Amino acid sequence: MARLLLLFFFILCSFSVLAQEEYVTPKSGEGISAFLERNNRPAKTYYKEFLKLNEKRLRGKEELRLGVKYALPPLRNGKPTANGDKKDTPANSSGSKKKSVNEPLFGKALANVPVTSNRLQGTCFYVVSGHGGPDPGAIGRIGNIELHEDEYAYDVALRLARNLMQEGAEVRIIIQDAKDGIRDDQYLSNSKRETCMGAPIPLNQVARLQQRCAKINELYQKDRKNYKYCRAIFLHVDSRSKSHQTDVFFYHSKNKPDSKRLATTMKKTFESKYGKHQPNRGFTGTVSARNLYVLANTSPASVFVELGNIQNTFDQRRFVISSNRQALAKWLMEGFITDYKKSK
Numbered sequence: 001m002a003r004l005l006l007l008f009f010f011i012l013c014s015f016s017v018l019a020q021e022e023y024v025t026p027k028s029g030e031g032i033s034a035f036l037e038r039n040n041r042p043a044k045t046y047y048k049e050f051l052k053l054n055e056k057r058l059r060g061k062e063e064l065r066l067g068v069k070y071a072l073p074p075l076r077n078g079k080p081t082a083n084g085d086k087k088d089t090p091a092n093s094s095g096s097k098k099k100s101v102n103e104p105l106f107g108k109a110l111a112n113v114p115v116t117s118n119r120l121q122g123t124c125f126y127v128v129s130g131h132g133g134p135d136p137g138a139i140g141r142i143g144n145i146e147l148h149e150d151e152y153a154y155d156v157a158l159r160l161a162r163n164l165m166q167e168g169a170e171v172r173i174i175i176q177d178a179k180d181g182i183r184d185d186q187y188l189s190n191s192k193r194e195t196c197m198g199a200p201i202p203l204n205q206v207a208r209l210q211q212r213c214a215k216i217n218e219l220y221q222k223d224r225k226n227y228k229y230c231r232a233i234f235l236h237v238d239s240r241s242k243s244h245q246t247d248v249f250f251y252h253s254k255n256k257p258d259s260k261r262l263a264t265t266m267k268k269t270f271e272s273k274y275g276k277h278q279p280n281r282g283f284t285g286t287v288s289a290r291n292l293y294v295l296a297n298t299s300p301a302s303v304f305v306e307l308g309n310i311q312n313t314f315d316q317r318r319f320v321i322s323s324n325r326q327a328l329a330k331w332l333m334e335g336f337i338t339d340y341k342k343s344k
Helices: 002-019 032-038 043-053 149-166 205-223 257-277 313-320 322-343
Strands: 022-024 070-072 100-102 112-114 123-129 139-142 145-148 170-173 229-238 249-252 287-289 301-309
Touching: 032 043, 032 112, 043 070, 112 149, 123 149, 123 205, 123 322, 139 313, 145 149, 145 313, 149 170, 149 229, 149 301, 149 322, 170 205, 205 229, 229 322, 249 257, 257 287, 257 301, 257 322, 301 313, 313 322
Parallel strands: 123 170, 123 229, 229 301, 249 287
Antiparallel strands: 022 070, 100 112, 139 145, 249 301
């Protein structure tokens, strides 16, 4: 009898071990859908279960934290569940299935981009980080360390571009650095390598702005025939007095209703996110019309985004902490999704 009880105990222990949850740490730049896809769990099937399992580990309700191990939902019947719903199969504008995208600009670890959603199928984006090449833009400081606007705007731009691709969008990364991928460092190394899609960036401000507008307009003339929704976004970091703390704010063209709607939608998205993640803080970012060169001279509707004040100690946390840069990119992406739905 004692032997039978002992055998029963070992069997129970074996089942307990088998039933233990598997824990995995996300990679930089991954959203929940991509994280699940990488671990052989299609988001359509496992997303809600994942949220329930990891409710206390997530930032807010649906945001992964770097360095945190998350419980993976048990595989159904020991195998990944195939996504059988054709409506949710990501596709490009021609209707063919598109499972992944390869973009070396994101760096070796993140170059392969799994397309995990079709929410932005049929869209095309022009993602432009400010300054670059010989022009670092605004320069902030933490001790003896220089924070260059072009480096931080570029990192957010890459993260945004990757997020958009995961949602099924076509993305043109206008300002590029062949060496710097998505980086998790607090203090991003400064360089002058950036190009405008391979062309050297002029030092002269007007020539620099003309160059990127001309490139966007050139691409747009072809893209407008293949994509029903094309938008441009210009990402910058403001420079004000050190005491001036700001929220993210948005500028739109004076003469394009679609530009105004996009900027307003972006602001409302950020207000909603701040309401969830920092309910006692509030959000003071603004939307306004500006006669900025890039807004006035770019053919597709566009939005100009200032991510904060690079001189202010509190705003600097928004840039130097990589998870904050990822959150900015994610919220911008969600703003685009909402605006795309409104445009239909």
